Amino acid sequence: MSADVYSHGHHRSVVASHARRGVEDSAAYLLPHLRDGMTMLDVGCGPGSITMELAERFPHSAVTGIDASAAVIAQAQTAAAERGIPNVSFAVDDAYALDRPDASVDVVHAHQVLQHLSRPVDALREFRRVLRPDGLLAVRDVDYEALSWYPREPQLAEWLELYLRLARHNEAEPAAGRHLRSWVQAAGFRDLSVTGTTWTYADDESVARWGATWAERAVDSDFARQCPEYGLATTADLQRIADGWTRWGASSDGWFQLPHGEVLARP
Numbered sequence: 001m002s003a004d005v006y007s008h009g010h011h012r013s014v015v016a017s018h019a020r021r022g023v024e025d026s027a028a029y030l031l032p033h034l035r036d037g038m039t040m041l042d043v044g045c046g047p048g049s050i051t052m053e054l055a056e057r058f059p060h061s062a063v064t065g066i067d068a069s070a071a072v073i074a075q076a077q078t079a080a081a082e083r084g085i086p087n088v089s090f091a092v093d094d095a096y097a098l099d100r101p102d103a104s105v106d107v108v109h110a111h112q113v114l115q116h117l118s119r120p121v122d123a124l125r126e127f128r129r130v131l132r133p134d135g136l137l138a139v140r141d142v143d144y145e146a147l148s149w150y151p152r153e154p155q156l157a158e159w160l161e162l163y164l165r166l167a168r169h170n171e172a173e174p175a176a177g178r179h180l181r182s183w184v185q186a187a188g189f190r191d192l193s194v195t196g197t198t199w200t201y202a203d204d205e206s207v208a209r210w211g212a213t214w215a216e217r218a219v220d221s222d223f224a225r226q227c228p229e230y231g232l233a234t235t236a237d238l239q240r241i242a243d244g245w246t247r248w249g250a251s252s253d254g255w256f257q258l259p260h261g262e263v264l265a266r267p
């Protein structure tokens with residue numbers, strides 16, 4: 001398995017946030033290109049909510065989610081069994097060395113994964129190896145340097161600065177969204193279709209949820225553990241940031257926007 005350090009970790013607050021994702025909010029750019037019966041590989045699937053929705057929408061497709069974390073794969077397997085989805089499977093595997101033959105998959109999808117890898121172009125080369133000649137790559141990542149929010153809570157600026165430093169300490173690129181076109185081309189893909197979409201939290205429920213998620217993650221998650229360990233922040237700094245997220249999450253005029261890059265391409 002790769003030696004990369006995943007900045008978010010799999011604390012329940014992180015996984016619960018990921019498990020809310022679905023194909024409409026995270027893979028809309030890919031949907032028009034999918035056909036029932038295509039084999040699909042969801043790399044870095046996390047708790048598998050997007051993977052499971054793909055399988056439900058395309059019941060004749062064999063859909064596989066893989067992730068480096070055995071714990072999150074076990075959660076995905078339990079959820080799939082509870083939902084009774086026969087055409088989805090999950091396995092522990094490595095984005096850099098997939099347990100798949102050459103030219104064996106119709107679609108490789110990776111959502112919010114390349115931003116966490118120290119060698120995204122190597123991973124993309126591996127995705128290209130397993131894709132059939134007429135297969136399709138679909139990758140989507142946030143650009144953390146382009147986040148915006150309101151009210152201008154100073155502790156959110158402190159949080160972002162810290163997040164960028166932590167990700168780069170872990171040799172990952174948090175502004176991945178704007179790098180995707182370059183990385184996909186460097187890995188040898190062709191016929192790129194490059195787009196950008198955003199997640200916007202600007203209603204009371206989503207502002208409260210996003211504020212509460214990060215108030216918890218700031219003091220109790222791999223982020224909270226790694227920042228002091230690397231000398232990037234003290235526990236007092238993290239508590240101040242958590243308090244800022246709590247204040248922001250209570251604002252009745254809150255706004256938070258995360259721009260994403262997304263690329264479709266042929267091997």
Ligand SMILES: C[S@@+](CC[C@H](N)C(=O)[O-])C[C@H]1O[C@@H](n2cnc3c(N)ncnc32)[C@H](O)[C@@H]1O
Nearest residue numbers: 002018021044045046067068069094095111112
């Ligand atoms: C931000 S989560 C995204 C999860 C899911 N794709 C989603 O959007 O909800 C990134 C996931 O990539 C996984 N990951 C990181 N490095 C990996 C690697 N080398 N191989 C496979 N998975 C990896 C992490 O364990 C984590 O579950």
